[in-house]
Amino acid sequence: xxxxxxxxxxxxxxxxxxxxxxxxxxxxxxxxxxxxxxxxxxxxxxxxxxxxxxxxxxxxxxxxxxxxxxxxxxxxxxxxxxxxxxxxxxxxxxxxxxxxxxxxxxxxxxxxx
Amino acid sequence: xxxxxxxxxxxxxxxxxxxxxxxxxxxxxxxxxxxxxxxxxxxxxxxxxxxxxxxxxxxxxxxxxxxxxxxxxxxxxxxxxxxxxxxxxxxxxxxxxxxxxxxxxxxxxxxxxx
Numbered sequence: 001x002x003x004x005x006x007x008x009x010x011x012x013x014x015x016x017x018x019x020x021x022x023x024x025x026x027x028x029x030x031x032x033x034x035x036x037x038x039x040x041x042x043x044x045x046x047x048x049x050x051x052x053x054x055x056x057x058x059x060x061x062x063x064x065x066x067x068x069x070x071x072x073x074x075x076x077x078x079x080x081x082x083x084x085x086x087x088x089x090x091x092x093x094x095x096x097x098x099x100x101x102x103x104x105x106x107x108x109x110x111x112x113x
Numbered sequence: 114x115x116x117x118x119x120x121x122x123x124x125x126x127x128x129x130x131x132x133x134x135x136x137x138x139x140x141x142x143x144x145x146x147x148x149x150x151x152x153x154x155x156x157x158x159x160x161x162x163x164x165x166x167x168x169x170x171x172x173x174x175x176x177x178x179x180x181x182x183x184x185x186x187x188x189x190x191x192x193x194x195x196x197x198x199x200x201x202x203x204x205x206x207x208x209x210x211x212x213x214x215x216x217x218x219x220x221x222x223x224x225x226x227x
Contacts, residue, residue, distance in 0.1 A: 004155075036218075041220065042220055043116075043117065043119075043218040043219045043220040043221060044156070044204065044206075044218035045218070046215050046216075049215075089156060091156075098161075099169060100146070100158035100161060100169060100171070101148070101156075101158060101216060102158070103148075103156035103157075104155065105154070105155045106155070106156070
């Protein structure tokens with residue numbers, strides 16, 4: 001079945017550092033790919049998405065490119081802020097397998113001033 | 114901005130008891146979902162619901178679980194006889210339609226079974 005693997009955390013960074021969170025996936029169809037973020041005490045919020053190969057999703061300075069050849073969707077941000085401290089989840093939706101989201105394990109990011 | 118709400122934020126129950134977790138989806142959304150996250154594990158899909166019927170369910174969603182939309186606003190998840198392994202964070206989500214539509218998540222209910 002479909003699966004998502006992302007790097008384990010926690011990832012601890014200083015403010016203005018470069019952030020990369022790796023995400024790879026396995027899917028039988030042609031999935032859409034997502035990054036969700038969960039701030040403390042809140043629900044999962046969609047951060048960005050890409051629906052086909054080579055699409056780049058971007059939002060709030062974060063970017064991720066859908067790489068079909070490497071089955072990857074790595075999240076990057078060039079200069080993190082303390083407010084980016086959160087848990088980040090990579091996810092896919094394979095419409096051939098239904099409407100559900102399949103999530104990775106989440107990566108906790110802590111940005112220190 | 115409209116949001117999905119869930120109550121309670123934390124529920125403690127004894128093994129064998131029934132619990133009902135409540136969700137109020139965004140008002141013009143038609144598709145509703147429950148997911149759960151056991152501590153330290155992945156967020157897992159449980160069930161999706163549309164037009165007063167279950168449209169998809171996972172292997173986790175066995176006969177102990179049921180969902181209902183008792184009125185025009187609430188969407189509930191019932192666990193009939195809780196087990197220790199049901200302890201998890203339960204997330205409700207809703208979307209306006211299927212396919213590429215975004216699923217909006219609530220803040221979750223932490224269920225602790227003792």
